[in-house]
Amino acid sequence: MNAIGQLDRSPLQIDSGMLPRPFVVRSRREEMSDCVTLELAALDGEPLAFEAGQFTMLYVHGVGEVAISISGDPAVSDSLIHTIRAVGAVSQALCGLSEGDRVGVRGPLGNSWPLERAVGKHLMIVAGGLGLAPVRPIIYWALANRDRLKSIDIVYGTRAPDQILFAPQLLGLSTTDGLRVGMTVDLADQDWRGQVGVVTDLIPSMLREPAETVAMVCGPEIMMRFTGQALAAAGVPAEEIFLSMERNMKCGIGWCGHCQLGPHLICRDGPVFPYPAVRDLMSVWEL
């Protein structure tokens, strides 16, 4: 301990979990008016390996930090892909970054989707709105492992046809053998040839063998709550349904408790949870 009035010249000790690594924006792609995808590259050249479902804490210098899911291909580690919607000060600053700008990155953090559980089974991916970003790594993995899966079905719901995330990719996937894409929007004009309604309406008709299905779900919590109910009601075993939960994350490593959901800290114990672990908690409004 240093005495009062004396300088402590030893290096500042920062826990490695709280220390951001410097990254640079390699490319920026506008997905929608309020949503961009950033490709980041590590300035130290050390790739950031991650698993599907994990997130990072992105730090905009002078603004702050925010938790963002990784939306890229887990098999490609030389770049880090995040899809970000401008909803708060930090995410707005992230969306405003340009090629060459620098950010800090902590992570990868959290657990991952249990992809191997889907091997030999039907994989159903259900996403709502921007929830398609955290499940996109599953899609990359599933495409690379098609011969190990019975089938791949993607069910996607969003607000309107002009707010379909990754629209060209989704349309491209719909022509892939053994893969079906079901899309529905809340409201549309007559030019829209797809479905109008809630995402849960599509589930019964798209399930092939419910008892042989593993479902991975991400979207607004109420959407996930009703999707979990619909999947279970259609015969998908509850323990084979997985949700990516969202809460107000601050530290990202289980220190601060901001993202607590009942007995769980979403950043440390999640964000991916088996449906039975969170089913009852989702209907407790105090949480």
Add this chain to the structure above:
Amino acid sequence: MTDGNIKSMPDILAEHPLFAGLDKEITDLLGGCAGNAHFAAGTYLFKAEEPADIFYLVRSGDVALELSMPGRGKLVVDTVRPGHAVGASWILPPYRWRFDARAVGDVRATGIDAACLRKKCDDDPSMGYQVLKRFLPVVAGRLQSTRLRLLDLYAPPADVGRAL
């Protein structure tokens, strides 16, 4: 009754998810009110404010439920898929449709004469109860779907910790 590859109307009704599992006696009665219908893409099954005299059980193709809004054109508020029923306004007075129903692609359906069915339900309340038990989930499902969409779940949140 089936003659070769031609299915009788009660058999067709019994195969539709809405009426699957009903007593044969009831599907036979329903069959007396039913007929086949085909709508080419873009044509209308019915339009808002018309009498709700025939409703449809969709066998193939999608049906868009629409409403015209001044300045915004026609908006699609729901899609009815194969295996579901188009129209519930035939159940209660004033028996008039509330929305337009447009065939998105080619639609094959079973049309049911609503006045005929209402009379049979009135004459045989037990049958009427069975029929209503099949339609109540349809109405409840649409109510739930509407309530969920009222929440505008996919709208940008004012502030969230993880911006997904």
